[in-house]
Amino acid sequence: MRTTRSRAVSGDSDDDDAPQTFMFQGKAYESYQEMVNAKRQRNQDVLASSGLLGAKAAIDDAVLEQKAAKAASRGLKRSKAPREPLPRRKSSRLQGVAASGIYVESELAAGKVVVAGGLYTPNDSEEESKFFNDRINDGSDLTVSEAVELCGSKWSKEGTVEAAEQFMKQSLSDITKTFSSTSSRKGSPDSVRSVPGKSITSKTLQSNLNALSLESDTCVAKVTPERIYSVACHPNPNHIIACAGDKRGHVGIWNVDQYGAEAKQEDESSSDGVHLFKPFNGAVSSMTWNQSGTSLLAASYDGSVRSFDVEKQAFKEVFATYSDDDVYKDKLGYNLHGGYRSWLQSLELDHRFGSECFFLSTSEGSVMHVDLRSKRKVTFDQTLSERKINSMSLHPNGYTMATAGLSTVVQLWDIRSMSDSKSKKPKPLAWQNVGKSINSAFFSPSGKRLLTTTMMDHLDILEDAHLASGLIKTPKTRIKHDNRTGRWLSTFMARWHPASFSGEEIFVSGSMKKPRTIEVFGGNGSLLREIRGIALTAVASRCCFHPSAEKLIVIGGNSSGRLTIAR
DNA sequence: CTGGTTATTAAGGCG
DNA sequence: CGCCTTCCATAACCAG
Numbered sequence: 001m002r003t004t005r006s007r008a009v010s011g012d013s014d015d016d017d018a019p020q021t022f023m024f025q026g027k028a029y030e031s032y033q034e035m036v037n038a039k040r041q042r043n044q045d046v047l048a049s050s051g052l053l054g055a056k057a058a059i060d061d062a063v064l065e066q067k068a069a070k071a072a073s074r075g076l077k078r079s080k081a082p083r084e085p086l087p088r089r090k091s092s093r094l095q096g097v098a099a100s101g102i103y104v105e106s107e108l109a110a111g112k113v114v115v116a117g118g119l120y121t122p123n124d125s126e127e128e129s130k131f132f133n134d135r136i137n138d139g140s141d142l143t144v145s146e147a148v149e150l151c152g153s154k155w156s157k158e159g160t161v162e163a164a165e166q167f168m169k170q171s172l173s174d175i176t177k178t179f180s181s182t183s184s185r186k187g188s189p190d191s192v193r194s195v196p197g198k199s200i201t202s203k204t205l206q207s208n209l210n211a212l213s214l215e216s217d218t219c220v221a222k223v224t225p226e227r228i229y230s231v232a233c234h235p236n237p238n239h240i241i242a243c244a245g246d247k248r249g250h251v252g253i254w255n256v257d258q259y260g261a262e263a264k265q266e267d268e269s270s271s272d273g274v275h276l277f278k279p280f281n282g283a284v285s286s287m288t289w290n291q292s293g294t295s296l297l298a299a300s301y302d303g304s305v306r307s308f309d310v311e312k313q314a315f316k317e318v319f320a321t322y323s324d325d326d327v328y329k330d331k332l333g334y335n336l337h338g339g340y341r342s343w344l345q346s347l348e349l350d351h352r353f354g355s356e357c358f359f360l361s362t363s364e365g366s367v368m369h370v371d372l373r374s375k376r377k378v379t380f381d382q383t384l385s386e387r388k389i390n391s392m393s394l395h396p397n398g399y400t401m402a403t404a405g406l407s408t409v410v411q412l413w414d415i416r417s418m419s420d421s422k423s424k425k426p427k428p429l430a431w432q433n434v435g436k437s438i439n440s441a442f443f444s445p446s447g448k449r450l451l452t453t454t455m456m457d458h459l460d461i462l463e464d465a466h467l468a469s470g471l472i473k474t475p476k477t478r479i480k481h482d483n484r485t486g487r488w489l490s491t492f493m494a495r496w497h498p499a500s501f502s503g504e505e506i507f508v509s510g511s512m513k514k515p516r517t518i519e520v521f522g523g524n525g526s527l528l529r530e531i532r533g534i535a536l537t538a539v540a541s542r543c544c545f546h547p548s549a550e551k552l553i554v555i556g557g558n559s560s561g562r563l564t565i566a567r
Numbered sequence: 568c569t570g571g572t573t574a575t576t577a578a579g580g581c582g
Numbered sequence: 583c584g585c586c587t588t589c590c591a592t593a594a595c596c597a598g
Contacts (some may be wrong), residue, residue, distance in 0.1 A: 484575080487591055
């Protein structure tokens with residue numbers, strides 16, 4: 001066990017034997033701290049004399065004039081007095097008591113890491129820690145009621161479980177069925193990219209964008225308890241089923257316009273159409289519906305991938321990383337766990353095969369391809385980077401893949417050279433040096449453009465990156481964009497609308513602008529719309545479009561678990 | 568170059 | 583209203 005060092009608060013701890021002075025502007029200071037203070041004073045003076053402070057204050061006032069509204073109270077509500085207090089175990093960790101000052105407490109034998117005050121489980125079984133990597137269970141299916149109960153009493157009240165079951169079993173099933181029967185041919189691989197923008201044309205696109213509104217408090221709801229890491233939207237064009245995954249492994253599903261019997265049912269029990277589940281024990285890094293809307297696929301930092309199958313009414317573990325312990329011999333992810341620093345950072349459907357195949361990227365720089373068709377297997381597992389890979393994207397051509405992450409390089413690969421894990425270390429076809437970490441890189445629906453969100457404070461649009469070879473120079477289209485979200489917000493990842501509108505492609509991004517704003521850009525980099533309104537009171541870090549609605553709908557998720565719907 | 572620190576950031580919750 | 587917590591992001595820095 002390692003405690004935090006409180007060393008060198010003022011930089012003068014250990015080296016008393018070597019008296020030292022610190023020079024600044026020709027003056028000697030006794031301690032480093034004094035020197036720093038002098039430096040700060042100088043900076044203050046310079047600022048004051050420049051008149052910038054006055055100007056800044058004026059700007060601040062102007063911004064504050066529009067007084068920040070309170071966060072909306074729709075959606076989840078914490079129940080102050082738990083109805084049935086869960087039997088607590090002895091461990092203070094499990095009671096959520098912070099071991100102050102201790103961050104990473106220890107690395108346990110099984111490769112688990114305990115973050116103080118962090119990975120507590122409301123599950124009151126004595127056996128919680130036996131599950132590999134502190135997961136929610138041993139990998140068996142999770143029923144709807146179990147997934148709700150795992151959220152703990154804090155977020156439930158009378159009838160929460162029933163409301164969730166009712167919603168999942170009836171409303172969601174109906175929504176899924178009416179959609180998948182009217183939607184195209186069954187059996188053929190459903191390509192997300194083939195969704196046409198039906199009623200919106202390039203002519204009506206701008207007016208559609210202008211119509212997006214955030215002026216009603218009904219367009220915000222708290223959907224998860226914690227900060228949102230991922231958002232997804234069900235593809236039925238006639239409904240808005242907005243989903244969010246949070247830092248602790250919760251998945252919130254919001255039926256934005258409740259209808260029929262359900263609405264009546266829910267008057268009493270539920271929170272404005274919001275239902276909360278906890279299929280994971282770590283951040284939900286990516287979530288996506290398959291195109292037919294029959295399953296919601298999600299990956300978590302806890303190393304597991306689960307799919308909520310609407311028909312089977314269960315969160316099934318379809319893949320998870322496991323150690324090389326013989327116990328896990330028959331698991332799909334046997335021997336794929338890379339230690340306590342390893343987690344699943346992103347999931348991307350392999351659009352060639354519907355939702356039956358997907359790519360995963362890890363914090364350790366590898367990309368896996370998982371194939372769930374008849375013979376379930378991990379097609380390949382390749383280390384493509386020394387550092388975490390934040391995103392990967394498969395070009396519509398079905399073989400060019402873009403990866404991006406902490407390595408500060410966008411790389412393009414031919415996945416045909418990775419057909420199995422034994423193939424030798426692949427080489428990138430092309431790459432772009434960004435210089436700082438890259439939050440995401442996504443191909444546009446046509447594949448013509450590659451959109452990157454970078455810590456260099458740019459949104460870059462590369463043209464025909466899939467045809468490039470070698471070093472890619474500075475892109476033609478570069479949007480200056482403040483991406484400094486800091487530590488407490490999820491990073492921005494600008495995302496395309498999966499359809500194009502008579503050739504026009506658009507994408508959405510969160511923004512640090514005040515008043516808070518969601519931005520929509522055109523494929524040529526032009527800012528088409530800044531969506532603001534009383535409902536948007538916090539930065540929407542992770543955004544997406546409704547994939548198929550007749551009108552444009554934008555969904556944004558923020559750091560307090562709220563979803564905002566612009567429509 | 569590696570490892571180990573710390574600054575920075577926004578927003579809700581609570582006193 | 584003002585302080586406190588957040589704590590699996592990232593960059594920048596420094597010491598060895």
